[in-house]
Amino acid sequence: GRYNISYTITDEQGRLAMSFYDNLYIAGGSGKEMEKQKVEYVPTDTLTIIPNATNYQPDDTCELLILAPFSPANGLVIFDCEGEISQPIQFQIKPEKDSTTVEFKISKDWIPGFTVRVELTGSIPRETETVNYSNRPAIATGTVSLEVSRDLYKLNVLVNTNETNKTYIPSSIIHIDVNVTQHIDKVPVDKAEVCLIVVDEAILSLTDHKLTNPLEIFYPNRPANTTEYHGRNRCLLFNMQDIEQFKKDLQQKQGENVRFAPHRMRCMKNKYNLTMPMAYSSRSLHGAGGGEPKIAVRSNFNPLACWVPSSITNSSGHVSFEFKLPDNLTRYRVWAIATNEKQKGLGEME
Template sequence: MCLSSDSIDLLSGTTIVHALAAVTDLNNQTQETKTQFIIHPCTYYVGFQLLTNYGKKHKSVQTKVIVTDIDGNLIDNILIECKVTGYGKERKEDENGLTVFEEIKDEQTLTVVSSNKDAVNIDYIPKLGRYNMSYSVKDEQGRLAMSFYDNFYVSGGYEKEIETQKVDYIPTDTITIVANAKNYQPDDTCELLILAPFSPANGLVIFDCGGQVSQPIQFQIETGKNSTTIEFKISKDWIPNFTVHAELTGSIPRETEVINSPHRPAIATGSVTVEVSRDSYKLNVLINTKETNKTYTPSSIIHIDVDVTQHVDNSPMCKAEVCLIVVDEAVLSLTGHKLDSPLDIFYPNQPANITQYHDRNRCLLFNMQDIEKFKKDMQQRQSSFELCESLSARAMYDCMPMACSAAFEHGGFDESNVEKKIAVRSNFNPLACWIPSSITNSSGRVSFEIKLPDNLTRYRVWAVATNDKQYGLGEMSFTVQLPIMIRPSPPRFLNYGDTAHISVILQNQTDLSFLLHAGVRATNAKLLTSQINQQAVGYAIVLQPSKRAALTFPLSTIHSGTARFQFIISTIKNETCTQFGDAIELSVPVFTPATSEAFATYGDICEEEVVLQPVETPKNVIPQF
């Protein structure tokens, strides 16, 4: 991958570049790694904060703006340019006296100089219903950095136009609902800004939490206004989220009618999801080891302390149940497995289970000419209705059996079309430790003593804490290694008569260069060396600091069953340097060979005769079989 300087100069925002590399190890195993880095568009960054989620018409909107360098330090005396563009509709009357909405824009450009002490203020007064804001700075080379915010709604401005095209049915308009915060705590006061597409109107707000409906709230949109606000308390039962449904009914002028004509019906709906914090049900879980270092040796004893506290006030959680899991990181990385927090399982996001049905959008919308024509048609056909009534009843009676049979023919329930989901589950975790239940003391702490296995790897530690209603998840990792390590890569199995070359990786984790002696001892396997019946063989090699080397041990099988190997590596013992070493023992199954050829002889033997049948040993037969 290559990035030219010209393409980087065209960037106006931060770009994240992802890089992936794959290498083949000394033992012919492919390993992959990935990383990412950031390309900054400019020497500086500009950031802003809105003091409210929506504004009000003809009232100042306040924003706090800062300019920082790449490290986040405030920069002084940098020109900040703020561009504010508003979109809306202005209510007017055309030449026929009808009410129309004309599209208008409100463009404002504001400048201010940054400060290295605190954020500077940029205020503007909105006039329309919706605004887009952008803040930009330039460095000494003229490179641009920008931050922006779209769809900032303003209460009291006209933004949505009324449909001017002729429709057959009453259209359903959209209500825009904006909350004054992104997340709430239980018992907080939530304020919703409701932007209506028409006025006057009567509205109804209901709260949907997993299909449970709370007490509805009624509101009104006054004549000449297009918005209102409602306030209500956040209930604890709405954790972690709930959906606000709003509905408006009213009337608006007919676009194609003359003056003083009756208004047509209108309807509008809208919904928004409001997040409620789960902090009251959250536990903080902190995992620490009593040992100061995070690197351990195989078969060592490790002491793990788990501290459980309340997330709200950090008070110790007494008598909380803790489950401890220690898993090999190498196996988890194969599938990217992660343990989900119980808080997300027991308090998941609630879907909107309420389905709304409206009848106004199924009503035909007539103009005055259609209504007058409809009245005349009704008067002309009224006399013929009485004559056709008996004929229609007779025809309906004749067609009823056919309609019923057709209904039964197409009705019913076909079980073959039911979609059945099959859940597939798999668990391949080699657990170094799994303690399902332990209780914290009065200080909110529980201690564990674990003896590590002999693996040279990195372990991931999970601690899940819970009581009756609260849950928490903690995580940490530690490494098990040796200064000098040996890593054999044997095959999964061998067949009788096979010849194998077992690869062994030697690794020096220190900052010193060592002369290493590596060897192998085999049982039920013959080492292919110059000496006959030699059961052990070794190498001497100089390994540089933080380097690896690969050795190969050729061998062949002797008997079917199990072949056992002992690999060892050691430094030379002397008075100036500490002696390091590593050893590992493993076994490989050796399978019985398949029979390639067999013979059988048969015939009749008389009572008075003796038949001599020679039996000879076949050639090239394995003596063991």
């Protein structure tokens, strides 16, 4: 609420000195207390942001149509990519206009997405029939999330076998070919590292296991990670009677300076390190030992038919694998994970 404070000071010789502070407002209190005292702050309006697309490629031009609830106004466009704030863009809403367009280039550093936050400040007429009164402050905010394609870091991985008949007998020798190309221009990738995994489909069905594309692990979705603070929406709105009384009080006082401190928005950034280790375990393949029996007895039921942790592609983006199947009567799923310094890819075959 509002308070008028006066206080008296007595020195060692008994002399009095009096001072006062009028119209001190103490913020806070519960919602009921604020409603009882008819406390009203500057409201925060919502503005609308309409992008010209929902998904972008790096170096594309993004156009944002900003619909403002008031004009004229000054605005700021902030790019938030997991707490990393890029250079903001300033813009203006001209008088008697209700919208404007802001253009900017999409950076590859924003892959796979970022958040656009728009702040708008201005003034609007007070809700009163009395004329010749100054406008009250106004503020509006809005956000929109935009996606940036991962295609720049994506590898195409094609897994195939030379055999025309894909029904095999237990303990047979299998040949797997893997071809790695760029996703955008289909150029073969030389010296790409390929990991091959062949697993029993029955085990995967029991555990409902699915291998995550490494592209989504190394380039995960990046949400907004900043906290915004506004001072204008904590400004107290006076009614007309309060304004007239306030003017009279100011005229009665001499030598009193009323200072208004400007409010600024601050963004606090929280960084965290994302650690996503990938680990693969293997079990050795056990072949039959000793002499060949008259009746072949199935003994190797290893669900992991093959695991090659690292193999390098040639200049044609090709690498071949050869392994012996276990004795299981089942279906197998073949996964091939390819990677180089920045690009990742996943291919599979049943």
